[in-house]
Amino acid sequence: MNIAGKRVLITGGSSGIGFALAQALLARGGKVAITGRRPGVVADAVQSLRAGGGEVHGIAADIATAEGRAATLEQALAALGGLDVLINNAGGVRAGRLENTSEAELTAMIDVDLVAPILLTRSALPALRLSGDAMVVNIASGIALIGAPFYATYAAVKAGLARFGEALRRELKGEGIHVLTAYPGGTDTPMMKSNRAGPELGFSREAPSVVAEAIVEGMEAGSFEVVRGGEARAKMIALNRDDPSAVDDRFLGMKSDLEEAVRDHAAL
Structure with missing residues (x-):
């Protein structure tokens, strides 16, 4: 996709990856609308x-x-005069043991991370069809590829968003609307401020601008997915597929430290 002149809607675009995506797309000549609750x-x-x-x-x-x-x-x-790209970026998280997470927090993650992008995409499809060269970009998470303890519901909804995107891509193939799924790793955003886990617990952090640039390059190339985390993430994904018990054991060795580091991680 050539971004120049494209009309783009970014949910959750007032900070973090969404804001960085807006910057990268504007630099390429896109026209952008961002959303946020505040x-x-x-x-x-x-x-x-x-x-x-x-x-x-x-x-x-x-x-x-x-x-x-x-x-x-x-x-x-109304502002853009149409729509060529929808980026489902808005999200929320609450880490911790499942039995210690309130029903309201679980429901909030499901609503904002999965139900909202599905329903917004459905509503946007007529406008996207008018484009003739349109795209839906879903911002999932690396946790959608490798489920991590204390993120059970977040992993579920982000994996659900990823499979939604894959199925929709095939549903819309040949109809002028492409679907790309992005899997960021740890990113230095406001959403991560209450997460105290570091690289030793698998939470290395990239700048939002770096993640956004990779996603926009994927959009330009018509990629199916953009997975961040480099060779280390690729090896872990392969291990999780080929020997999941080894990944279980790796998490077991860090479980108590990880639980303490993420127990206050909340952004809903």
Whole structure:
């Protein structure tokens, strides 16, 4: 895909990977609308993005609600004059043991990480079809590829988003809409501020700009997926496929330290 002139909607675009994606796409001549739940944060993000040049619009809405999704799409189409790319980036996490995680927290992860992108994509498809050269980008997680203890529900919803994207890609093949799934590893974003796990526990962190650049390069190349984490992540994915008990044992050796490091990890 040639990004120049493309009309792009990025959910959760006021910070982190979403904000970095907006910067990278604007630099390539894209026209961008970003969403977020907090009006002040969205306004500040738009001001910062406009300082770098390009057409950018802000939408304050909660995509976890039907009203928020409807407002998001209506305002994006009005501001951009159509839609070529939908990036489902907004997400939330609550780490910890399953039995210690409240039903409200579990439901919030399911709603924002899985239900919202599915329903927003469904609503956006008519506009994307009019493009003729459109794309849906789903931001999953490396945890969708290798389930980690204390992230059971987060792993479930991100893996569900990944398989949704794969199935939808095949459903839409030949119809002018491509679907790409991105699997970021640990990224230095506000969502990760309450996570105290470091590289020794498998949480090395990349700059959002690096992750965003890789995703945009994948969009330009028409890739099926973008997996971050380099050779180490690739080896772990292969081991998880070929000898999952070895991965179980590796996590067992760090389980107590990991539980302590992520027990306060929450961004919902």
